[in-house]
Amino acid sequence: MATQLTSAGPGRRAPHGGRHRTEPYIVRDSAPVTLTGLTAKVVLLGLAAGIAVWAAFPLVEARAWAGLAILAGTTAAIFYLYLTRRHVPAKYLVPGTLLLIAFQIFPILYTASTAFTNFGDGHRGNKAEAIVAIQTASVTQVPGSTEYALAVATTGDPATGPLVFLVTDPATRAVYAGNAAGLRALPEGEVTVNSAGKVTAARGYTVLDAGQASARSAEITAFAVPTPGGAIRSSGLSRAYEGKATREYAEACDCVRDTATGRTWTADEGAGAFVAADGERLAQGWKVGVGLANFSRVLTDSTISGPFLRTLLWNVAFAVGSVAATFALGLLCALALHTPRMRGRALYRVLLILPYAMPSFAMLLVWRDLFNTDFGLVNRLFGLDVDWLGGVWSARLAVVLVQMWLGFPYMFLVATGALQAIPRELTEASTVDGAGPWQSFRRVTLPLLMVALTPLLISSFAFNFNNFNAVYLTTEGGPFPADNPTAGATDLLITYTFRLAFGAAGAQYGFAAAISVFIFAIVALLSAVSFRRTRRQEELYA
Template identity: 50%
Template sequence: MTTPSTTSSGSGGVTGAGSSGSPRSGLPGQRGSDAPKRGTAKSANDPRPREITVGFLVGRLIALGLVAALLLFGLPPLIRTDNWIGVGVLVAAGAGIAYLYLSRRHIPLKYLLPGTVFLVVFQLVPVILTVSTAFTNFGDGHRGTKEEAITAIRTGSLEQVAGAASYNLSPAVKDGKLVFLLVPVDDKGEPLLAQAKVGTQDGLTDLPGLTDANLSLTKQLSEVPGYDILSKPDASARADEIANFAVPTGQGAIKSSGLSKAVELMSVRNYDAGCDCVTDTKTGTVYTADEAKGYFVGADGTVLSGGQGWKVGVGWANFSRIFTDKTVSGNFFSVFVWNVVFALLSVLTTFALGLVCALALHSPRMRGTKIYRTILILPYAMPSFAMLLVWRDMFNKDFGLINNLFGWHIDWLG
């Protein structure tokens, strides 16, 4: 009996049955022609590299352009108010966003940044502002700066004094903005065209070159080059705007008296930066600024009438009032206890009721569980308050959906 040979002549290598004599690929320590080369193998599960197309680049640039436009939109108000910290934050934010989304690095941060920005803007910033406000006297009469309070005091004390100038008024529009065309009148009511002025919210400027040809029969300006004078119907339609319009002057303002006259009003309360005080010219009383209270206070402790002040820091005074001011402490603790008790009970009672319902509906002996579960979900999907408004509007007698649909006039709600 002969046995199959397992050796190859001249080589001494061991080959398996059916082998052509070449080494078997895939065995440890062997390098066959079919073995993958080191560093070039790719798994079928490896992600394919993303192809950057022209449309993708254009879309990214448009999105970044919109973000940059929003940031630039916020710069002018910050610059006008000298808020250089805000300017720096906006510029840094714009540079950071551009760098992040124009580079291929920091992939996780590209997804985290939008949510983080909204979290900071809508959650963190309101909390910080609320907490900081608690340490100020912010409230009625204390909502703005000291400069704004001084302006409000001056404009709020305007009165017509003896000898004040009066004008023939012609309301007009230039570049879409309301202006006053003012012609002073003498003691006889005759217009002084050589002294005509243009009044804007920034002040007075000269209006030269006027002649009698620019006047109407009522001695009002009827035509001025560069200005659209309002007709009486148009002026009547804007009567409220004209009445509230004021042209600032050195010690007061010019305001309308009707639609065809204007008078110069003088402020009877003037601020003096030297003494940091407001003087009432009618009574002679001097009110000195009290930076601790944010008020102008007289020598006898009287606060300037009108209650106009400015916002200042008061430290822990608002918190100490809880314990020292009976008008606050009398109701504060009862309200605080009720809020805590209500929060605890609303959570515990709803949890207990929900747990009981869940256990009952989970029982295999309970029938119609799907119907019960649907009924329990409805109050959460459709709040009762919203449903009441919907039903009220649906059955409204005059504008309700039901009556309009069928042409009825039924008073469904009585």
């Protein structure tokens, strides 16, 4: 797009009776289109279209029409935005905004919404899926059951892909592929069957060999393919049978009956489970909303609320102690290397950031062995006999020391940068006014450092508040008291939550999400208070 402006130009005589002859000046409001820019735009828009198509198929399969509409609208808006010459600021803001929504806002909202449900093991799908799971799990072989030649296959990775039973009907030699949704006949030209009737190859499937099938034997044993008369289950790794379900769903009473024992489980829509008269629940349930039940459980269940509060206090102490220790050591090293008279400062700085460059995962495991009571280097080096990870306070001290070693290089780097940004004239002026080194540091250098570093200290506090690896890889939350094996002396809220939600009772994602909301609220509150104090510092030293 271009705009034409007219001007007679300075010093130019106007012909034709004094009128000025106008000459066009073209003012462009956009850069010229180049081949490189056009190619990049086509590639990026093609990538966006590919991602949209990839994401659309699961949404269509799940009949998530609202999500599909949002996806289509977002994709159309992206194409419009980057194919027009208008809305230049939005071209820069949209990518960051979309990433913020995808990786920050959406996970927070999804976690918060999950906290109001019973989502977890046994409560993952809907009611219809739970009924199918109950019936297929109760399938047993009965006299006269049809037996099939079985080949176990998958549509993905042999070690982790979804299982598929390739079965051959002994009467018709027809081959079927069975998954959790049911059976599907395979065309004769797409399969290869050996003389024993077992499928050795099938188009679109990876047939597992004996070793691969043995590695997944537990999954194969539990796997069942629903059929109108019951379900097909494996009998070993090469045979399968079509059994009959002993538990049937009766729509009239909205209940499940065991045909062998006559026992009945009635649907409880509030709990998302089939419950017997004596309170027994079937393992397979469905996902339902439970309101504030997960939050109430955290606050009212004495087996959870008591350890939760104790863990919270230690969690705050650990986060504060870790930040204070790493900041003090990092600042001390930065001050020592800030002196111009010191030689080899570059080498020292490289050596000091080595812990920051090493993988923390591996270093935490190394430190765990260093604190070992019997053969750990710490005890041997200092001639001690301390059970570092077995005592309450020694384990806590060990965790803080490990985190200090891992975290001080970061503080050293940011403190070095902040020190270099402080004009030397300020410290020299304080010296001229008669201030000693300590007074100059406390009255001039430190306040200016805190203005720049307080936001980083707050972010470091938030990180250490949820520092799962530092605790779990070093002490696993222990030591544990004899009367409560779920809450250890060094547990943080995040490790305590992990153990509660994913312990022996199975995954309880809804409950874990509720505790995560508590953690989010605590960190947000502490961070808000800290940022308010930071603003006061900025106003004071502005």
